[in-house]
Amino acid sequence: MKITVISGSIVGSKTKTAMSKVVQMLENKYSEHEVTLLDLADYKVEFSDGRNFFEYEGDTKYVAETIMGADAIIIGTPVFQASIPGTLKNIFDLLPVNAFRDKVVSMLVTAGTPKHYLMVEQQLKPILAYMKAQIVQTYVFIEEKDFYRKEITNDDVLFRMERLVEDTVVSTETYRSIREAKEAKYDF
């Protein structure tokens, strides 16, 4: 199974800290799977201009193709101006409408305050649903107070992240077996 972990911002450190931890958890518990971290701060991604995702070049092509090649995607996002960052929205805009068909997508949010805790429900989940993702319903919401010196210090948050990682992998395996059983019924 190919799992892509996205750190969806080029600003700040909290999302990156959390997503690096997610990668570490995946590698410890599920070392048989191929895990790729896409920290958007490491790439220079162009704005979507309507091309097919594989027609871009360089970093843009790499980021889009890595996401399209994944079986499972764990998206980490901060909250900017009560929403996801434009950098993350641009990633969705680069991809085709059915980009997440047959993929499981789960979410982790970092935020300065709890004020926008429903942002995922109101903004991120509808985008993922439109793009045909199998969404892991429960997401992890991490606040400023859960971090200290670029480390997550709230044990409860770490447990929640472990559950998110486990739910993502288990859902991906389950949806794959459902799909295989369904496709085996067609005789072409």
Add this chain to the structure above:
Amino acid sequence: MPIATTSLFYVADTTKEALQGMYPHINGGFQAIRGGGYPKQQFAQAPDTRDALMVGSKQQIIEKLLYQHELYGMQRFMAEIDFGGVPFEKIMKNIEIIGNDIIPAIKYTTQ
């Protein structure tokens, strides 16, 4: 007004043969042009008269063309029979069925 309809096209003696013959090509072709294959669930619905994709037995293709003729009154249908690298023998077989069975039936009914 001159009207034409067009579609990817694959005909065989039976529905099953048509689906089996076309699927690897349409799936591979969509993978190449769009970066994602053709969903099997959607392809399984395609022989239905109301679906625009021309795949099925000769009888199903004839019915679909006549159904579209009833809706649009087109004078021409353009079949794309080589999408996704269909090999020569399969294309010849398609052309034979078009010439021997489909065109005579369509002409008989529409002229």
